Amino acid sequence: MTITPLLSAAELNVTFPGRRGAAPARAVDGVDLDIGAGEIVALVGESGCGKTTLARALLGLVPPTSGAITFAGERLDYHARALKSYRKRVQLVLQDPSGSLNPRHTVYDAVAEGLRIHGRPADEREAVAEALSLAGLRPPERFFLRYPHELSGGQRQRVVIAGALVLKPELIVADEPVASLDASVRGEILALLLSLRDELGLSAMVVTHDLGLAWNIADRVAVMYLGRIVETGPVERVLTAPQHPYTQALLSVLPESEGDPVVLTGEPPDPSRIPEGCRFHARCQVLASGEAERAGVADQCRTKALPVLTGGDAAQVACHWATATATAPQAG
Template sequence: MSASAPASAAGPTASAGPAEAAPAALEVRGLTVVHPPRGGRGPARAVDGVDLRLEQGEILALIGESGCGKSTLARALVGLTRPTSGEVLYRGTPLRYTGSALKAYRRHTQLVLQDPGGALNPRQTVFDAVAEGPRLHGLKEGLEERVRSALSRAGLRPPEDFLARYPHQLSGGQQQRVVIAGALALDPAVVVADEPVASLDASVRGEILQLVLRLRDELGLSALVVSHDLGLAWNIADRVAVMYLGRIVEVGTVEDVLLRPVHPYTRALLSVLPGPDRGRRPTVLTGEAPDPTAVPAGCRFHPRCPAWAALDGPGREAAGCTVRELPVLTADPGAGRQAACHLVDAAADTPAGGAGTAGAPGGAAQAPGAEDGRG
């Protein structure tokens, strides 16, 4: 794959049109997760009315600041967090929360955590760590071959060199590959990866990103990758969804969202990254960081929004950002690029009062293949 084009250029969803749309690999409709009051603070709307689709064979990056609800949404997608309202659908079938239904569902949808050291039991060998899932699902026949195959697909070759090792005998990258092998041992159709390379060195990050792309191409896996790293999204994703305070505020192809962002929040996130237009000033977000226990009225981003702050008094009032609630972005596969903002036209390349972002985020298009995950 060329290092100068995003992952979507060769992705299996690139040529699919709305008329050919199959049931999504994974979909959420109206998903809301409200955590109960705690420590004198009110209930926290961690996820607030999200509609989102992960297509079959697609890599979707979910991007946003810490505390925006990304990880809560990821846990809901794999059935670890039960939503307050809304539903999760696997290939068009709603998830049921009975013990047997959840067990069957988790064989198809696996979670990969960001800290491989914490995810692995230090007292388990690699063999036992990878075999744990198949054993829980009663897949005892051919277990050793299943484990060897999963390790090999995860890039730990020859697998027999790793079977008897313990986590402390592995590098960080090898530990993450063992975690991925544990997911692959169940032959899932969907992987939800929560910050899968956050704890790894730059060179190892590139190797893991290459692995995810290869697994998509060879096995037809669908993957939702949760990250705060826009450069990771550029290097690996077909589409990008940007999350702010429990809501998806912009969604579209990686080229649209990261090269031509329209939502002021997306533009602010991109403005701090190095790129060809290095002389530009980064957009500084003012106000308090997102607080899911105190969601503002109207547009939840308006207290920190540079576009709203730049308006004069009458312009602010006319925009209605403080009183008009924004609609939930649709998960319709034919909807294309969308942005939840009163001040932009989602079909335009740039929002009012600003220019588009030039070049790949963080200079990713100029990075060597082994580093950027595309080589």
């Protein structure tokens, strides 16, 4: 089934000037990505791959160098008034509730802050209570006068989520929403996000380095490496039959994975010095093992750039080896 995008990025690029004469850093380098209404998309990759920059660009916090972002069929306008209106509809949930909540503000004030920034409604108290209830803090009045230090980590994260929900957004962008929480609480927060999708039709992009989290919450997965989406598709397709060696390596270190973990050597390359060919080739276990050579694509891996994956919900991969082995004739 083809999704109807709520938010779309087309040929999106975010480039930062180089320091002291260095080349510009291509943090987001030609990304097409769609998020459908009522859909949860997990954006997955190592630290430094560009996923947080992409998320900030989708939120309108970082203007793209080129490309376009479209929301509900309208191209995002970067004038202050248009951005203010857009941010009522698209809200950010940060990973560290302790850092994002003002310790001097009560829960009520923390949740009401967005309402006050965007124009206080007459029913502020009712709106705050409704948001807290949706976030699983019930009865909400019991939490109004509490301060962050009086709450558990899970409760603080629910307050942050309530602060996003109070504006009745259509999409939330959650940056590592459970990274700072105990394992026992993570499942509760993930279940909350799923219930918000089911009950409110809320869309979400969840930014994470954890493919296990993506398996538990996402409808689709987009795997990012060095500024590009290298594999994308329905969560069952990508996580049960990964095609890109990078996705395979990320999955191999999960506790439930079979076989030996793939240990990637080195760090992702500097985004100001993106290598020729496949940008993953210097760390690729398939190239190192000789499998790419046997498939006849080793030279392409080192020298031939791969196309940008298009948006939509179809399974796609940007990998010379995966393409060659998928189209190779079967023996026998």
